[in-house]
Amino acid sequence: MEAENPLLDDYVLSLARTERPRVCFLPSASGDADHYVVRFYRAFEASRCRPSHVSLFRRDGVPMDVRAHLLAQDVIYVGGGSVLSLLGVWSAHGIDLILREAWESGVILCGVSAGSLCWFAEGITAFHGAARPFTGLGLLPWSNTVHYEAERGRGDEYRRRLAEGMCPGFAAEDGTALHFTGARLHRVVSSHPGARAFRMSRTSGRVVRRTLRAAYLGGDGANALPGRVADRGSPSLRVAPEPAAAAG
Amino acid sequence: MSPAGSRRRILALGGGGFTSSAEDWPLDELTASLTSRPTPRICLLPTASGDPEEQIRRFYAAFEPLGCELSHISLFRLGTHPVNLREHLLSRDVIYVGGGSLLNLLALWRVHGVDALLCEAWQLGVALCGVSAGSMCWFEAGVTRTYGRPSVASGLSLLRGSNSVHYGGDPVRRAAYRSAVAEGIPGGYAVEDGVALLFAGQELVDVVSSRPGARAYRVQLEGGALVERPLEAREIARPPGSPPSAPVSLVEFREAAQRRSRASRNSLRSIPPV
Numbered sequence: 001m002e003a004e005n006p007l008l009d010d011y012v013l014s015l016a017r018t019e020r021p022r023v024c025f026l027p028s029a030s031g032d033a034d035h036y037v038v039r040f041y042r043a044f045e046a047s048r049c050r051p052s053h054v055s056l057f058r059r060d061g062v063p064m065d066v067r068a069h070l071l072a073q074d075v076i077y078v079g080g081g082s083v084l085s086l087l088g089v090w091s092a093h094g095i096d097l098i099l100r101e102a103w104e105s106g107v108i109l110c111g112v113s114a115g116s117l118c119w120f121a122e123g124i125t126a127f128h129g130a131a132r133p134f135t136g137l138g139l140l141p142w143s144n145t146v147h148y149e150a151e152r153g154r155g156d157e158y159r160r161r162l163a164e165g166m167c168p169g170f171a172a173e174d175g176t177a178l179h180f181t182g183a184r185l186h187r188v189v190s191s192h193p194g195a196r197a198f199r200m201s202r203t204s205g206r207v208v209r210r211t212l213r214a215a216y217l218g219g220d221g222a223n224a225l226p227g228r229v230a231d232r233g234s235p236s237l238r239v240a241p242e243p244a245a246a247a248g
Numbered sequence: 249m250s251p252a253g254s255r256r257r258i259l260a261l262g263g264g265g266f267t268s269s270a271e272d273w274p275l276d277e278l279t280a281s282l283t284s285r286p287t288p289r290i291c292l293l294p295t296a297s298g299d300p301e302e303q304i305r306r307f308y309a310a311f312e313p314l315g316c317e318l319s320h321i322s323l324f325r326l327g328t329h330p331v332n333l334r335e336h337l338l339s340r341d342v343i344y345v346g347g348g349s350l351l352n353l354l355a356l357w358r359v360h361g362v363d364a365l366l367c368e369a370w371q372l373g374v375a376l377c378g379v380s381a382g383s384m385c386w387f388e389a390g391v392t393r394t395y396g397r398p399s400v401a402s403g404l405s406l407l408r409g410s411n412s413v414h415y416g417g418d419p420v421r422r423a424a425y426r427s428a429v430a431e432g433i434p435g436g437y438a439v440e441d442g443v444a445l446l447f448a449g450q451e452l453v454d455v456v457s458s459r460p461g462a463r464a465y466r467v468q469l470e471g472g473a474l475v476e477r478p479l480e481a482r483e484i485a486r487p488p489g490s491p492p493s494a495p496v497s498l499v500e501f502r503e504a505a506q507r508r509s510r511a512s513r514n515s516l517r518s519i520p521p522v
Binding site: 031033034058072081082083084087089091127128129148 | 296297299300301321322324326327330348349351354355356358359360372515
């Protein structure tokens with residue numbers, strides 16, 4: 001959902017490997033902001049997928065079976081905003097459990113910014129000012145931070161927490177997406193040439209940062225990327241920080 | 249009532265007010281009169297609806313003419329508009345909680361620690377006020393319709409008992425509340441749109457209505473039977489079409505207050521894209 005750059009959106013749709021995949025947007029982290037929902041429907045046009053969204057704030061009076069709806073999707077896309085608010089509201093509605101169920105049954109989970117952080121065991125958020133740790137859904141047994149490099153405070157806090165025992169994980173720059181199959185990082189792709197991600201860990205008391213080269217999706221041969229395509233039916237998940245979204 | 253109790257005031261609106269109907273402006277005036285300060289400092293918490301711009305705009309439009317110093321806190325936009333929650337909330341005269349989903353409201357407040365701050369504000373004498381979910385949140389329990397189907401959700405329990413809003417206009421909610429009380433949630437207050445309950449401490453001290461015939465009810469179990477008793481409501485509706493009037497000196501005072509309000513609002517009001 002980057003402005004004028006559909007590369008990551010195209011990539012997500014390609015993972016579904018069906019003609020018009022069902023894509024459901026969860027804008028909870030933004031309080032279901034109307035303009036964000038509109039942006040989703042613009043980015044995921046009905047000509048190439050079957051888009052829908054679930055709002056936990058805007059009630060239209062029609063009872064909806066959220067579980068059945070989410071489990072019937074090919075892709076669930078979680079928008080950016082406040083990861084603390086996101087997890088709080090999901091927990092109140094039992095959405096956290098439904099998403100785990102969806103993931104285990106093969107629905108592709110994806111999201112940007114807060115919608116990236118939420119899948120990990122823990123990480124660093126700077127949405128509310130000073131960078132601070134949070135506890136996520138833990139589908140991925142790693143830590144995560146987004147908007148890396150763009151916001152200095154996150155990186156510093158992330159390193160500090162890693163040194164203190166936060167589990168190893170991944171820092172992603174804007175425009176970079178981490179694609180996981182199960183808990184394993186399958187591929188790193190990007191919508192901007194040169195965008196990077198980093199593997200962060202602690203070895204013998206020192207925080208080590210290893211650069212992960214991202215495959216640029218816009219170049220020649222974008223459809224012939226190296227790497228194995230996720231096995232159909234296996235849990236697949238992709239997370240993509242992008243500059244147009246709010247900080248996670 | 250104890251002196252400490254009388255300082256703790258909560259105004260609970262069953263529906264209406266600035267978010268829904270222009271005819272309810274007497275309820276907005278009542279809200280502004282919860283404090284004796286000439287320029288009441290009122291802060292809106294639009295959390296229950298996900299901080300929608302429309303609700304925030306209506307709030308400013310309704311309370312600006314009343315000469316109030318206005319602000320709002322969007323928990324979803326703290327990243328771009330950082331606010332010291334404690335400092336800001338405790339320095340208000342009135343905190344107004346907008347409607348929406350009771351379930352979401354409580355979940356978000358807990359995550360951000362706003363539940364404890366509101367309790368502290370209440371104890372310090374900040375008047376708490378709210379409509380719909382913003383009314384039920386002060387009680388032990390309310391009826392939420394987040395998915396369309398009504399279900400019971402718990403509140404902050406500052407006030408004993410339960411609360412159901414939109415009582416006249418929503419038969420499904422009414423039935424759900426009655427059966428919830430019959431099945432064991434604490435009895436409480438069922439309130440129609442346009443009606444407000446004023447509590448001093450735990451004591452209900454006033455029931456007012458801005459719509460002719462609109463009422464509130466005490467709903468409780470008595471000897472195993474559900475009993476619903478109407479509460480005497482004081483009508484504060486004005487004749488249709490009559491504008492709010494104020495002495496010239498007060499009008500001038502309010503104009504000055506509005507200018508100040510605009511200045512303070514600009515720091516909090518603009519809503520950036522997510």
